[in-house]
Amino acid sequence: xxxxxxxxxxxxxxxxxxxxxxxxxxxxxxxxxxxxxxxxxxxxxxxxxxxxxxxxxxxxxxxxxxxxxxxxxxxxxxxxxxxxxxxxxxxxxxxxxxxxxxxxxxxxxxxxxxxxxxxxxxxxxxxxxxxxxxxxxxxxxxxxxxxxxxxxxxxxxxxxxxxxxxxxxxxxxxxxxxxxxxxxxxxxxxxxxxxxxxxxxxxxxxxxxxxxxxxxxxxxxxxxxxxxxxxxxxxxxxxxxxxxxxxxxxxxxxxxxxxxxxxxxxxxxxxxxxxxxxxxxxxxxxxxxxxxxxxxxxxxxxxxxxxxxxxxxxxxxxxxxxxxxxxxxxxxxxxxxxxxxxxxxxxxxxxxxxxxxxxxxxxxxxxxxxxxxxxxxxxxxxxxxxxxxxxxxxxxxxxxxxxxxxxxxxxxxxxxxxxxxxxxxxxxxxxxxxxxxxxxxxxxxxxxxxxxxxxxxxxxxxxxxxxxxxxxxxxxxxxxxxxxxxxxx
Amino acid sequence: xxxxxxxxxxxxxxxxxxxxxxxxxxxxxxxxxxxxxxxxxxxxxxxxxxxxxxxxxxxxxxxxxxxxxxxxxxxxxxxxxxxxxxxxxxxxxxxxxxxxxxxxxxxxxxxxxxxxxxxxxxxxxxxxxxxxxxxxxxxxxxxxxxxxxxxxxxxxxxxxxxxxxxxxxxxxxxxxxxxxxxxxxxxxxxxxxxxxxxxxxxxxxxxxxxxxxxxxxxxxxxxxxxxxxxxxxxxxxxxxxxxxxxxxxxxxxxxxxxxxxxxxxxxxxxxxxxxxxxxxxxxxxxxxxxxxxxxxxxxxxxxxxxxxxxxxxxxxxxxxxxxxxxxxxxxxxxxxxxxxxxxxxxxxxxxxxxxxxxxxxxxxxxxxxxxxxxxxxxxxxxxxxxxxxxxxxxxxxxxxxxxxxxxxxxxxxxxxxxxxxxxxxxxxxxxxxxxxxxxxxxxxxxxxxxxxxxxxxxxxxxxxxxxxxxxxxxxxxxxxxxxxxxxxxxx
Numbered sequence: 008x009x010x011x012x013x014x015x016x017x018x019x020x021x022x023x024x025x026x027x028x029x030x031x032x033x034x035x036x037x038x039x040x041x042x043x044x045x046x047x048x049x050x051x052x053x054x055x056x057x058x059x060x061x062x063x064x065x066x067x068x069x070x071x072x073x074x075x076x077x078x079x080x081x082x083x084x085x086x087x088x089x090x091x092x093x094x095x096x097x098x099x100x101x102x103x104x105x106x107x108x109x110x111x112x113x114x115x116x117x118x119x120x121x122x123x124x125x126x127x128x129x130x131x132x133x134x135x136x137x138x139x140x141x142x143x144x145x146x147x148x149x150x151x152x153x154x155x156x157x158x159x160x161x162x163x164x165x166x167x168x169x170x171x172x173x174x175x176x177x178x179x180x181x182x183x184x185x186x187x188x189x190x191x192x193x194x195x196x197x198x199x200x201x202x203x204x205x206x207x208x209x210x211x212x213x214x215x216x217x218x219x220x221x222x223x224x225x226x227x228x229x230x231x232x233x234x235x236x237x238x239x240x241x242x243x244x245x246x247x248x249x250x251x252x253x254x255x256x257x258x259x260x261x262x263x264x265x266x267x268x269x270x271x272x273x274x275x276x277x278x279x280x281x282x283x284x285x286x287x288x289x290x291x292x293x294x295x296x297x298x299x300x301x302x303x304x305x306x307x308x309x310x311x312x313x314x315x316x317x318x319x320x321x322x323x324x325x326x327x328x329x330x331x332x333x334x335x336x337x338x339x340x341x342x343x344x345x346x347x348x349x350x351x352x353x354x355x356x357x358x359x360x361x362x363x364x365x366x367x368x369x370x371x372x373x374x375x376x377x378x379x380x381x382x383x384x385x386x387x388x389x390x391x392x393x394x395x396x397x398x399x400x401x402x403x404x405x406x407x408x409x410x411x412x413x414x415x416x417x418x419x420x421x422x423x424x425x426x427x428x429x430x431x432x433x434x435x436x437x438x439x440x441x442x443x444x445x446x447x448x449x450x451x452x453x454x455x456x457x458x459x460x461x462x463x464x465x466x467x468x469x470x471x472x473x474x475x476x477x478x479x480x481x482x483x484x485x486x487x488x489x490x491x492x493x494x495x496x
Numbered sequence: 497x498x499x500x501x502x503x504x505x506x507x508x509x510x511x512x513x514x515x516x517x518x519x520x521x522x523x524x525x526x527x528x529x530x531x532x533x534x535x536x537x538x539x540x541x542x543x544x545x546x547x548x549x550x551x552x553x554x555x556x557x558x559x560x561x562x563x564x565x566x567x568x569x570x571x572x573x574x575x576x577x578x579x580x581x582x583x584x585x586x587x588x589x590x591x592x593x594x595x596x597x598x599x600x601x602x603x604x605x606x607x608x609x610x611x612x613x614x615x616x617x618x619x620x621x622x623x624x625x626x627x628x629x630x631x632x633x634x635x636x637x638x639x640x641x642x643x644x645x646x647x648x649x650x651x652x653x654x655x656x657x658x659x660x661x662x663x664x665x666x667x668x669x670x671x672x673x674x675x676x677x678x679x680x681x682x683x684x685x686x687x688x689x690x691x692x693x694x695x696x697x698x699x700x701x702x703x704x705x706x707x708x709x710x711x712x713x714x715x716x717x718x719x720x721x722x723x724x725x726x727x728x729x730x731x732x733x734x735x736x737x738x739x740x741x742x743x744x745x746x747x748x749x750x751x752x753x754x755x756x757x758x759x760x761x762x763x764x765x766x767x768x769x770x771x772x773x774x775x776x777x778x779x780x781x782x783x784x785x786x787x788x789x790x791x792x793x794x795x796x797x798x799x800x801x802x803x804x805x806x807x808x809x810x811x812x813x814x815x816x817x818x819x820x821x822x823x824x825x826x827x828x829x830x831x832x833x834x835x836x837x838x839x840x841x842x843x844x845x846x847x848x849x850x851x852x853x854x855x856x857x858x859x860x861x862x863x864x865x866x867x868x869x870x871x872x873x874x875x876x877x878x879x880x881x882x883x884x885x886x887x888x889x890x891x892x893x894x895x896x897x898x899x900x901x902x903x904x905x906x907x908x909x910x911x912x913x914x915x916x917x918x919x920x921x922x923x924x925x926x927x928x929x930x931x932x933x934x935x936x937x938x939x940x941x942x943x944x945x946x947x948x949x950x951x952x953x954x955x956x957x958x959x960x961x962x963x964x965x966x967x968x969x970x971x972x973x974x975x976x977x978x979x980x981x982x983x984x985x986x987x
């Protein structure tokens with residue numbers, strides 16, 4: 008990717024335009040039953056120190072044993088990011104002292120990660136598409152948690168998270184605005200959820216991002232970056248980048264220079280502040296973990312995982328556009344969440360896909376948003392909505408009646424076709440019955456007949472009257488056709 | 497009773513099986529011997545109640561015609577092995593009163609096979625040392641003394657307590673560990689047999705780590721046969737240690753006494769060093785002659801990178817140790833010295849908890865892994881390691897079955913005699929043994945003679961990976977020729 012291909016949102020400063028350059032390190036908790044190197048549970052919310060094995064507590068003589076499912080999850084993720092899978096990778100120790108790091112080192116992958124370069128295609132709201140390069144993905148252990156509010160002078164340590172598997176997904180510095188950054192994380196999370204390799208729950212800390220931000224004059228070399236640590240909300244990521252870019256521009260425009268440092272975002276004040284400078288940075292003394300052999304993967308294992316990958320959002324979108332004739336916008340909306348896409352596919356199966364898409368995007372999503380519900384807890388099931396689409400498709404009900412029917416399904420439930428029958432909601436297509444109504448209208452309103460003959464648009468009055476007389480159930484098409492022939496238009 | 501402690505492990509086993517002897521009697525004799533030998537400081541924890549109980553259980557099993565290969569045999573356990581419910585300290589102040597809730601794989605296999613635990617033996621703190629003088633519990637005295645002298649001598653290290661316990665006939669065998677020579681050097685100093693098996697032969701799970709890529713457990717015993725019997729129980733695959741090889745363990749005892757006819761024995765010229773004491777030269781030549789007359793073929797070989805082994809070892813081992821010992825931080829277990837804040841607590845705890853030698857190695861290790869020094873030290877040392885390994889591989893590929901070398905450059909020395917001013921003086925003890933750890937090969941030390949002052953000297957045999965059997969066959973030839981070396985009791 009070169010800079011020209013990436014649409015940039017330049018920021019206007021006092022002395023001209025600035026370009027913000029962003030790279031991200033996303034820490035995604037691997038979906039697995041047990042930890043990366045121990046059999047302890049990864050379950051969230053247990054009593055403090057209830058999910059801690061001897062290995063997690065770093066008792067003397069304990070040794071790590073790799074959890075193969077975590078490795079498979081990392082490989083799946085790599086494949087989902089269209090990345091190179093390294094058949095040989097190495098676990099290293101990152102050494103530093105901290106009370107919630109029992110071993111005194113984190114087992115991570117430094118020089119030889121399990122996954123190499125890949126990419127994520129990101130759709131922006133204005134229809135633009137940008138590709139963000141992936142530098143690498145590696146597996147590492149999470150740390151425990153220090154709790155400082157339990158005792159006046161002591162801190163407590165909860166090791167439940169200690170040793171839980173994380174994937175660190177490092178992007179290239181390909182991101183050029185807060186909007187890109189937010190869209191990137193959203194898309195990455197969507198891919199992880201499709202793959203089932205991370206639940207993407209940012210509130211629980213399953214997905215966290217370190218954001219590297221620098222600014223430069225367009226076309227110039229990269230500026231000095233600051234790293235904003237541990238962001239756990241997409242919205243905050245956007246806010247932090249906006250703030251940080253402005254802060255850096257102001258410093259440079261005032262004749263200052265950016266110090267390379269680690270910063271934290273304070274959501275309450277909407278600003279970033281310094282956590283530690285480059286000089287205070289740790290020397291982690293990385294070296295290969297001698298307790299673990301290099302991780303060797305067989306090509307057949309990778310091939311098997313690849314063959315079993317689910318369809319991912321990009322492929323699904325292409326299929327919805329190519330095979331089902333949806334617009335790129337609609338398809339993009341439907342595939343953003345796997346649950347929505349699955350719902351849509353059930354609705355659309357064997358039915359009018361465009362109509363199904365309209366209903367899922369407009370009626371259903373609109374209603375779900377209004378009520379603050381996820382699609383998984385929608386009161387109207389995909390089968391029920393499919394029934395509605397079918398009734399519209401075979402002209403049993405009109406679009407207007409369908410909305411009434413949807414309302415009944417939402418509040419009362421039931422079988423759409425049964426409801427239409429029992430509540431007399433079916434469209435009248437019986438030409439004899441409609442003909443009778445029209446004959447009656449023509450006979451009683453000769454003045455309107457003359458008007459319609461002079462100006463065919465006036466025929467719409469008859470259409471409205473006929474529909475009204477049928478209680479909305481007459482087929483508008485049938486009414487139109489009959490009127491035209493009876494009025495000689 | 498005393499005579500029961502002069503039995504070899506194999507003899508005791510056979511008499512127990514024939515019910516000529518009970519484990520209770522045998523164990524009681526050893527408990528008494530341990531108590532009487534306290535001046536040696538070989539044990540840091542005696543467990544007579546546990547031993548008595550285990551012996552009773554063994555006798556019950558033997559009575560029912562059951563029992564494992566080590567049924568009723570009293571052993572001593574190096575304090576580096578975690579023992580469930582029994583204090584384990586690695587002889588460091590920082591693990592004061594640490595009582596594991598788990599049993600190391602190696603010791604659990606010994607108990608599975610019926611062995612009886614007499615107690616925990618002294619060692620250099622975290623196995624860092626070659627004289628057992630760095631132990632928080634104080635130095636061990638060798639059961640050996642120079643003829644006509646009362647100067648206390650070191651038993652070697654780091655498995656000095658185990659070596660002394662076996663040599664003084666306080667147990668029928670002992671577990672030990674070897675990172676750079678910690679089994680073979682004390683064996684040579686005390687006239688006992690010690691084998692460091694191939695890296696990956698014994699599980700490291702539950703053994704307090706010193707340098708993970710070098711540490712191996714092994715037995716120390718009175719005879720080659722005894723060592724073979726013990727190793728069979730100690731070795732074997734373990735899913736809890738991924739560096740432990742998934743290879744079946746042969747019946748090592750069957751290799752003892754097997755003909756060595758036609759075996760090609762390499763004599764590496766780089767082990768012939770300037771200023772080597774003539775006695776060492778002499779027993780080496782003697783060993784060559786014995787093997788030759790047993791039908792082995794001697795060939796001169798070259799291991800050109802030998803001279804780099806010791807410096808490279810003193811980069812790799814401290815590097816790993818500096819990281820392995822980071823867990824002793826006063827937070828979860830062991831010693832905690834309060835401080836102003838968390839960093840101060842770490843510093844106070846580790847300063848007080850670790851002895852000089854451990855602190856020195858943690859500092860060396862931290863230094864060689866630091867940004868800017870990593871490539872020059874650690875990476876280079878790893879390259880040297882690859883070359884050392886290749887030296888051996890080339891000899892083995894050329895048809896050499898094993899190599900014969902001296903085990904140590906000198907006999908045992910006096911307590912406090914070495915390393916006071918210059919730690920390298922002490923490090924040189926391991927000059928013949930570290931290469932074997934660096935290459936991950938099996939090595940055995942077997943007594944082969946005495947020096948002019950009557951102190952035992954040992955020879956080392958180095959084998960192909962996972963071919964400990966050949967080492968047992970060859971070392972038994974030397975043992976048969978040289979005879980056994982038993983210390984005169986002075987304690």
